[in-house]
Amino acid sequence: DSGVTQTPKHLITATGQRVTLRCSPRSGDLSVYWYQQSLDQGLQFLIQYYNGEERAKGNILERFSAQQFPDLHSELNLSSLELGDSALYFCASSVKTSSYNEQFFGPGTRLTVL
Amino acid sequence: KNEVEQSPQNLTAQEGEFITINCSYSVGISALHWLQQHPGGGIVSLFMLSSGKKKHGRLIATINIQEKHSSLHITASHPRDSAVYICAFSQGGSEKLVFGKGTKLTVNP
Numbered sequence: 001d002s003g004v005t006q007t008p009k010h011l012i013t014a015t016g017q018r019v020t021l022r023c024s025p026r027s028g029d030l031s032v033y034w035y036q037q038s039l040d041q042g043l044q045f046l047i048q049y050y051n052g053e054e055r056a057k058g059n060i061l062e063r064f065s066a067q068q069f070p071d072l073h074s075e076l077n078l079s080s081l082e083l084g085d086s087a088l089y090f091c092a093s094s095v096k097t098s099s100y101n102e103q104f105f106g107p108g109t110r111l112t113v114l
Numbered sequence: 115k116n117e118v119e120q121s122p123q124n125l126t127a128q129e130g131e132f133i134t135i136n137c138s139y140s141v142g143i144s145a146l147h148w149l150q151q152h153p154g155g156g157i158v159s160l161f162m163l164s165s166g167k168k169k170h171g172r173l174i175a176t177i178n179i180q181e182k183h184s185s186l187h188i189t190a191s192h193p194r195d196s197a198v199y200i201c202a203f204s205q206g207g208s209e210k211l212v213f214g215k216g217t218k219l220t221v222n223p
Contacts, residue, residue: 002158031209043200043213056210088155094209100145100164101209105157 003027004093004106012112018079021109025072025093031055032074033094033103034066038087049074050096081113117141118214120201126220133188135217137201146177146184147211149200157200160186191221 003026013019025032034046036059045058049068060066063081068074078085088108094101119138127133137146148160161168161175163184168175172191177184188195198218202211 033210035211042215043202043211045210045212048210056208058210090157092157100162100204102159102162103147103209103211104159105149107156110155 002104002106004029004091004104006089006091006106006109008109009107010110010112012114013081014114015081015083017081017113018077019081019111021076021078021089021091021111023074023076023091023093023106025074025091026104029093029095029104030072031094031096031101032068032072033092034060034074034076035090035092036087037090037108038084043090046076078111083113086111086113116214117212118201118203120199120214120217122217123215124218124220126222127191129192129221129223131191131221133191133195133219133221135186135199135201135219137184137186137214139182139184139201139203141182141203141205143182143203144206145204146175147202147204148175148184148186149202151198151200151216153197160199188219191219193221193223195219196221 005024030051037043046060048056066076090108092103092105174187198216200216202213
């Protein structure tokens, strides 16, 4: 158990809908990362927050947005869902912001768009 | 071309065999990460290294910065080692990870 929690574990929804994925980092970790794992693209970095502020952006679609709240939990919002958004979404956390930090991964949310 | 290449893509071994998984990258990096993803999907961080060698139990990770190459070795492999092993790197100034496509390891009893 990494100490990072993600809810829900599974999510099944329809095209055009909007969903929210939630992540609680390890106690004391200020940095949260969101990653998407799809069959064709593999694991890709989406976005990072550090202590409530957006720190880095990767291959995140405009239909997707995220935020980190004062209690440090983070939410990833996916809207106007398409079939191709079906994937595993992981969040990870680390103590601080550094390229030498080990990241601890949550169990993931499996999103299925029908 | 991917910035991270792993080989082999798939590997089948018999219990007790010595396993090597290779990772090559094409850019300067800050740290190289080895991750393990079990069939259930969860990802576990095995190693983070920027030079030399690290060992944890039956797992050993090495990196050669000059050759831009890292290896993950598993000694005395066991069926419970069956998983996908993913290497990833982070670069100076950025904490995001760039991932290889993974090596699927199956260890048969």
